[in-house]
Amino acid sequence: MSAPVRIAVLGASGRMGRAVIQAASAAASVRVTAAFDRAGSDVIGADIGPLAGLAAMNLKVRDELADAVDDFDVVVDFTRPEASLAALQVCRSAGKGMVIGTTGFSVVQLDQLAAATHEIPIVRAANFSVGVNVCLKLLEQAARALGDDYDVEIVEAHHRHKVDAPSGTALAMGETVAEALGRELSEVAVYGREGHTGERERPTIGFATVRGGDVVGDHSVMFLGDGERIEIAHRASNRLNFANGAVRAAAWLAGRDAGAYGMREVLGLG
Known part of the structure; x- marks a missing residue:
């Protein structure tokens, strides 16, 4: 050894x-x-x-x-x-x-x-969790299989002390999905929504951020289609x-x- x-x-x-x-x-x-x-x-x-x-x-x-x-x-x-x-x-x-x-x-x-x-x-790595990295692989496969017919939204939550947003993990998830769909994340990312935003544009990838308490790290990626929603999520407890x-x-x-x-x-x- x-x-x-x-x-x-x-x-x-x-x-x-x-x-x-x-x-x-x-x-x-x-x-x-x-x-x-x-x-x-x-x-x-x-x-x-x-x-x-x-x-x-x-x-x-x-x-x-x-x-x-x-x-x-x-x-x-x-x-x-x-x-x-x-x-x-x-x-x-x-x-x-x-x-x-x-x-x-x-x-x-x-x-x-x-x-x-x-x-x-x-x-x-944005996230060293084995589970998160398995999720990234699943997201790549899901995005390629679902294609452009599904809207993509990413929600993440962390403790009150985290100083950057969205989290590096959320961005890595967005980049994985965007690459699988042939998009540039910098061109399609929407970071939060407020006021009269108009209808959602299909190519966009939305991000929502929650900060509070002692949340270690929650991430959820939703693929939203007509009549169904697929969600790939990871929640860290420590x-x-x-x-x-x-x-x-x-x-x-x-x-x-x-x-x-x-x-x-x-x-x-x-």
């Missing part, structure tokens, strides 16, 4: 950072060997075990990724775009792979990520399903050639 992949967790004090530490502690394929948080954070110097609700692990949170490049093989990053790009520069210099679950990147920032995939391997997928991606990524990868490759979905 090969040695566990050494992972560094960014944003260790965040909801997803803690979940990744929990998931990794239960996986034989990886081992957390470094953890980081923003400079000035109250958790700097704290043991990551109790931070994640686990027993002591004798591994302290640090604030400078560049000082620890010999301590990990793959970075797992669920932070914010600026922090992700700072980590990206370190990983490019050190030849380390990244698993990126951060959302909300600008077009310019996405170009920077794309450029980096010529030098290091990166798995980037963050461990996302963290388990990210851990699986980190184990898969180690030793890969430079390139842009997604959960389809990780899960063998084609």
Whole structure:
């Protein structure tokens, strides 16, 4: 059996950072060997075990990724775009792979990520849940089978603290459907409706966003035809399903050639 992949967790004090530490502690394929948080954070110097609700692990949170490049093989990053790009520069210099679950990147920032995939391997996904990625495959198949005779609407709900909308997962679902139908999402997306909107135009793909409470993540894609409605939905009850997928991606990524990868490759979905 090969040695566990050494992972560094960014944003260790965040909801997803803690979940990744929990998931990794239960996986034989990886081992957390470094953890980081923003400079000035109250958790700097704290043991990551109790931070994640686990027993002591004798591994302290640090604030400078560049000082620890010999301590990990793959970075797992669920932070914010600026922090992700700072980590990206370190990983490019050190030849380390990244698993990126951060959302909300600008077009310019996405170009920077794309450029980096010529030098290091990166798995980037809007959602690392195995179930969500199976849903994306089902959406592709449904859209191709149903064609242009059905209206498509996407509804997503998340906790009150989420800062971007629609969610990256909702956009990934929209992009999957649009591509299967031969459309450009940027040309057909409608983000919310208000007032006298006129009749719905068939090619559009609608998005509705809900924010409140502690909702981990609900996504529903509706194909609405005359006399019937088909709905493909995913509802997350905790963050461990996302963290388990990210851990699986980190184990898969180690030793890969430079390139842009997604959960389809990780899960063998084609």
